[in-house]
Amino acid sequence: MEKKTLIQNCTVLTFDGTKPKFLSNRDILIQGSTITAVEPTSSFENVNAVIIDAAGKLAVPGMINTHAHVPMVLFRNAGPDLNANDWFNKIIFPLEANLTPEDVYWGAMLGIAEMIESGITCAADHYFYMDSVARAVEQSGMRANLVWAVFGHEGYQKLEETLVFIERWQGKGDGRITTWIGPHSPYLCDPDFLSRCASEAKSLGIGSHIHVSETAEQVTLSFDRYGKSPVRVLQDSGILDYPCIMAHCLYPSDEDLEIIADHPSGIAQAPKTYLSLAMGLADLPKYLRYGIPVGLATDGAVSSSNLDLFEQMRLTGLTQKHHHRDAEMMDLDTLLDLAFQGGARVLHQPKLGNLKPGYLADLVLLKQDRASVHPVINHAANLVYNLGAGDVDTVICNGEVIYLNGEHQTLNKAEIYAEVDQRLERLLKIDLKRKVADYPS
């Protein structure tokens, strides 16, 4: 018999099409991995289910992280106050050079613990030693779309190794794990390499996940090299004929946006990274007018400090209002649709992003007891501008309770901290120019 869970007496965020609605005094019935009913409280009198009392709490769909480098939490805040080039070349590259697969595993465990505590139930991760990440995802109970990042200079043999990873992990973890192909970017993978990725995507029936047009310089470089934009390079390689997560894409032309809209591609947005590295901001209302799916992302914690989509959601609202000097921009309905359902569209996961019968049971219960979330005059504004990762109480993924009343059900945090700390002693003993010198303090 399928396991049943009954969540009682909460407020529920659900979507009718793109329109968010908040329903008070609801019970949520979960059977197996699926939400089977959302009804007024006390509709289910004699159901034989595990009961979760959610009085006073807000239930929302699990958040979907459309672009991350999860194991980089190992190096959280290792390079503050640096411009992108220095940050990448002086901090990231030297630190990552010493990583072992086991380091990546423990980094993934720490990052997954953080994501679960922050209400993220699904992450599109783009890193290396991805067997380690897949192992951590499988154990944690969360959902993930994993790609093994590959650079053109690593060659076709390396690409083929990543294909073996894809076949090894596709559908594992009761279907929670999906695997796609991960060419790093059109500036670090040449057109032939991208075409090869496209044909592999076709033969495996999968999508891809790639960094695109992060800076104006990358666009200029692409025109210098190929006489066309990075998006056009991708189109011509054939890779956009299959689902594609485009990370960042801050500098597309109108023609690029038309191309993206005409293909099964979506864009991942991590505004905290863009602010902290001073990269500029995307014109998101324009992307949405083109009908392009947009989802939220954390990026890696070395640029964004944390893996917190509540913060990215809030920053998306605030920065778009600022960017357009128009407080009516990125209104709450648009923002909630982007934050919750947008990620499901970007990942081509039609059973995620909503809290309704028939959807997968990935959901989060938020406490509403801090004085900063009282009174609730407007549920949508409260969710976006007041609630946050610190209010996450309980997390359910694929019908399983993986975090309950602030306690992990699948991970041992003390063990993770100890493993991470012990590994950092070795990893940080390299010649970093600044800031890291004071560790451990």
Added chain:
Amino acid sequence: MEKKTLIQNCTVLTFDGTKPKFLSNRDILIQGSTITAVEPTSSFENVNAVIIDAAGKLAVPGMINTHAHVPMVLFRNAGPDLNANDWFNKIIFPLEANLTPEDVYWGAMLGIAEMIESGITCAADHYFYMDSVARAVEQSGMRANLVWAVFGHEGYQKLEETLVFIERWQGKGDGRITTWIGPHSPYLCDPDFLSRCASEAKSLGIGSHIHVSETAEQVTLSFDRYGKSPVRVLQDSGILDYPCIMAHCLYPSDEDLEIIADHPSGIAQAPKTYLSLAMGLADLPKYLRYGIPVGLATDGAVSSSNLDLFEQMRLTGLTQKHHHRDAEMMDLDTLLDLAFQGGARVLHQPKLGNLKPGYLADLVLLKQDRASVHPVINHAANLVYNLGAGDVDTVICNGEVIYLNGEHQTLNKAEIYAEVDQRLERLLKIDLKRKVADYPS
């Protein structure tokens, strides 16, 4: 005999001049209202004191909110996604018109509960019915600089009533309450009115707190009316000869900045308000180059949604990097000095803003147990970009523990919520154009 409190085994943020330092494994001794020692753990073996175990926690100076309208938490999120004019005229004015002194008292109680939970130990509040706010401050144990806002059109009799408030509350609450004069702004108070405020400030030996140059339109208006900038209007009125909190001041000229730097004035910054109302951003590094004291502020919760200086601190770092398209701008040392010591400078409170022997015992203990704050490679970055209001564990003000392990010691939150909810039923039954209609849901 003076009461002693000993906080054991924490990491301490302290400042040597403007330079932040993080000291590990420290005990903090408090006697009466003052910090008397910060020494390596176990330095105090036989002291007869109340012991607070702070193992794993970070102790920071209490945060100082340099500009707020605390009771507006009553209308939190009542006007989302609106431009400043609509927000003010369609939402704020009609809602505030119905407030009674008792409503303001309960609003102040809610806002103070929120500030204490968020690690704020001192607030410069700018509102009306300020006897209600003073009463709430006195009961709560927090510290405040209070002004009764007065508009030019209310006339000199109203101004004199606010002077009576000043004399009634000055120094009350064991010295925690200071009171200054509160002309609303140079665009709503004419030069004669401001001159009168200046002479009252002189005779009472106090400062003032005023909104200045919030928008470019206000500056244009001032030139149209008086042939000079709002800052110059203030200078000519004489009010800048005494301490002055300038709220916002987003559009000063270089000449204005020279004037401000030459007077005992400081600027209060609330970037969340500026983003959410699309007001633009200040060039803070420039203000600092002029030597102008700058502190953080929450503004009112109707524009900024909450009273959270951790968020304002983080947004100050992120938005300045973005504004200057330079990730090295507003580095961590500058930002921490601004966030903690800047507020003390703006309020002319030389015994606040630092955690050192001789300073007043206003301090906050932060938990560091969420996965999102591990590992701590850089304490300063962790404090600014990872820790937040949700990590506040214990708050001490004027030597008294007012919040301990997540529990209020001076306020009854259930009573506050009940009073607020009951009052909102009456207050929200007015003709608001949008958004508020769904209350209660």
